[in-house]
Amino acid sequence: MSTTTVDRKSIRNSVGPGPAFHRVLNSEFIKFRTLMSTLILLASTALVMVGFAALSAWGTGQFAEQVANDPEAAAAMAAQGGDLAVSIPTSGISFAQLILGSLGVLLMSSEFTTGMARSTFAAVPKRLSPFLAKLIVVMVSAFLLTAVSIYIAGLVSLPIVDNYDLKLDLGSSQSVKLLLVNSLYVAAVAAIGMALGTIVRNSAGGIMSLVGLLFVAPIAFQLIPGDFFKEANKYLPTSTISPLTAVEHVPETLEAWQAALVLGAWVVVPVALAMVLLKKRDV
Amino acid sequence: MIEAKGLTKVYGEKTAVGGVSFTVQAGRVTGFLGPNGAGKSTTMRMIMGLDSPTAGSVTVNGEPFAQHKAPLREIGALLDAKAVHTSRTAYNHLLAMAATHSIPKSRVHEVIEMTGLSDVAKKKVKGFSLGMGQRLGIAAALLGDPQTIILDEPVNGLDPEGVVWVRNLVKYLASEGRTVFLSSHLMSEMALTADHLIVIGRGKIIADAPIAEIITGKGQARTRVRTDQPERLMQLLAGTGVSVEVHERELLEVSGLDPRGIARTALDNQVMVYELTPLQASLEEAYMELTKDEVEYHSHITTGASAPAQAGGK
Numbered sequence: 001m002s003t004t005t006v007d008r009k010s011i012r013n014s015v016g017p018g019p020a021f022h023r024v025l026n027s028e029f030i031k032f033r034t035l036m037s038t039l040i041l042l043a044s045t046a047l048v049m050v051g052f053a054a055l056s057a058w059g060t061g062q063f064a065e066q067v068a069n070d071p072e073a074a075a076a077m078a079a080q081g082g083d084l085a086v087s088i089p090t091s092g093i094s095f096a097q098l099i100l101g102s103l104g105v106l107l108m109s110s111e112f113t114t115g116m117a118r119s120t121f122a123a124v125p126k127r128l129s130p131f132l133a134k135l136i137v138v139m140v141s142a143f144l145l146t147a148v149s150i151y152i153a154g155l156v157s158l159p160i161v162d163n164y165d166l167k168l169d170l171g172s173s174q175s176v177k178l179l180l181v182n183s184l185y186v187a188a189v190a191a192i193g194m195a196l197g198t199i200v201r202n203s204a205g206g207i208m209s210l211v212g213l214l215f216v217a218p219i220a221f222q223l224i225p226g227d228f229f230k231e232a233n234k235y236l237p238t239s240t241i242s243p244l245t246a247v248e249h250v251p252e253t254l255e256a257w258q259a260a261l262v263l264g265a266w267v268v269v270p271v272a273l274a275m276v277l278l279k280k281r282d283v
Numbered sequence: 284m285i286e287a288k289g290l291t292k293v294y295g296e297k298t299a300v301g302g303v304s305f306t307v308q309a310g311r312v313t314g315f316l317g318p319n320g321a322g323k324s325t326t327m328r329m330i331m332g333l334d335s336p337t338a339g340s341v342t343v344n345g346e347p348f349a350q351h352k353a354p355l356r357e358i359g360a361l362l363d364a365k366a367v368h369t370s371r372t373a374y375n376h377l378l379a380m381a382a383t384h385s386i387p388k389s390r391v392h393e394v395i396e397m398t399g400l401s402d403v404a405k406k407k408v409k410g411f412s413l414g415m416g417q418r419l420g421i422a423a424a425l426l427g428d429p430q431t432i433i434l435d436e437p438v439n440g441l442d443p444e445g446v447v448w449v450r451n452l453v454k455y456l457a458s459e460g461r462t463v464f465l466s467s468h469l470m471s472e473m474a475l476t477a478d479h480l481i482v483i484g485r486g487k488i489i490a491d492a493p494i495a496e497i498i499t500g501k502g503q504a505r506t507r508v509r510t511d512q513p514e515r516l517m518q519l520l521a522g523t524g525v526s527v528e529v530h531e532r533e534l535l536e537v538s539g540l541d542p543r544g545i546a547r548t549a550l551d552n553q554v555m556v557y558e559l560t561p562l563q564a565s566l567e568e569a570y571m572e573l574t575k576d577e578v579e580y581h582s583h584i585t586t587g588a589s590a591p592a593q594a595g596g597k
Contacts, residue, residue, distance in 0.1 A: 019353070031379045115363050125354055130383075282334040
């Protein structure tokens with residue numbers, strides 16, 4: 001111990017930069033990319049999406065071959081609009097929403113289960129900025145990963161469908177629309193997951209709520225008799241994709257703009273609730 | 284400087300902290316002492332803005348913690364040895380924390396070096412021992428080179444070398460004019476580290492005084508004496524204000540007379556004394572005395588008067 005250091009008694013009041021939003025964003029991005037489990041989940045999402053698209057391309061090709069020899073099936077196919085191949089690249093989307101939605105839950109719930117939250121919110125006591133930074137990181141990476149995976153899935157499917165003389169144009173407006181809408185949808189689901197993780201603060205509970213919303217509710221609502229549930233089913237997040245990507249409006253579904261609003265509400269409401277609770281509750 | 288005014292935290296029906304007021308001054312080590320469950324950690328979390336007080340307020344350098352422009356540079360805290368995502372490496376954890384305040388990588392390396400974590404910095408925190416976790420927590424607390432440092436049970440789980448290191452570190456930080464606030468449930472550790480003590484029990488401040496005052500305030504200083512003529516020495520020492528207890532056949536405990544006085548008496552009368560130990564335990568006893576009504580979890584099996592629980596506080 002030295003006595004010469006006593007002249008530092010006039011230690012300044014915090015000099016140097018504080019937690020401005022771009023710094024918090026950088027910090028959240030570091031946290032995001034330094035967890036092996038996150039990287040594994042991202043890689044497996046890409047893998048599953050590409051794999052599913054390849055399988056789907058093969059299945060669709062087989063189906064198209066049968067159709068060629070069967071006038072009845074050909075009629076059924078023509079009634080559907082005929083463009084089977086265009087949805088091949090996005091056929092793995094329900095897995096992507098499950099994995100990336102769970103990732104959204106985990107990234108927030110793990111803050112609380114590991115105690116990391118105490119470090120995070122001691123460094124940035126205005127708690128909303130780390131929350132929003134994390135939300136941006138989660139949504140942007142979910143969007144980009146899904147978009148890139150869909151595109152690669154398309155590239156992988158091309159030679160397969162080509163083999164069956166099916167046409168798949170990745171540059172067509174419908175292909176681009178499917179890619180963008182599905183990627184946005186997965187980003188929305190990841191945001192819902194993160195909000196649930198913040199509200200529940202528990203990984204298993206958050207993931208179960210998300211699975212309930214995305215997979216159980218649509219089936220349950222179909223099974224429960226009554227017009228109310230039939231109507232309510234249209235407003236579930238999973239039901240918004242088809243109106244948003246339909247070539248023309250399908251009866252008994254929402255209009256595209258309605259679907260966009262519904263999906264938006266599914267993001268905004270839980271996120272707002274999560275922010276209020278995060279601000280109010282003790283860490 | 285940390286100032287708490289009427290700080291209160293109530294969980295449901297249970298009052299964890301009941302209207303405490305105290306000031307932690309810069310330039311010295313202030314110990315925050317109390318049995319498990321006395322409200323130490325809750326108070327510290329309220330200082331850090333992690334828990335909001337039910338009533339009252341607490342400021343750090345004049346402002347509530349959350350109002351500071353650069354919190355990490357203002358106040359560094361170790362609240363929990365593993366306030367870390369354990370799947371991340373120590374280095375990446377510190378890097379992410381540093382990024383919030385644009386603290387350069389060189390400072391991250393510096394605190395890693397300071398806390399002796401260089402060998403394990405690139406390893407996942409999952410495999411860390413409790414002591415390594417404490418070192419990482421201290422590294423995180425020092426990251427912003429803060430004016431105020433709060434450490435909750437920093438020596439918990441540290442090996443003897445680590446304990447000495449923390450002791451020297453906090454003394455050094457205080458000597459630089461920083462505010463150091465350190466909690467423990469171990470009186471003996473506080474006796475060696477702190478300059479000033481705030482004793483808390485059941486959410487209330489029991490004592491707030493310089494450590495020397497707390498020792499002398501409660502009971503007189505005592506000296507352990509071993510001699511082969513205990514009866515004779517007892518007779519010689521007997522006088523006003525001096526009391527002697529016989530513990531074993533050749534072991535006396537003398538209070539009311541300092542070791543020099545005892546030695547003088549023994550020398551003058553040709554009584555051989557083969558041990559003369561000033562009893563520091565009086566601090567521990569003062570603590571036990573202060574907190575005996577405030578201990579929340581009494582042990583059912585008592586192994587002796589001076590056996591404070593070794594388990595970590597929460």
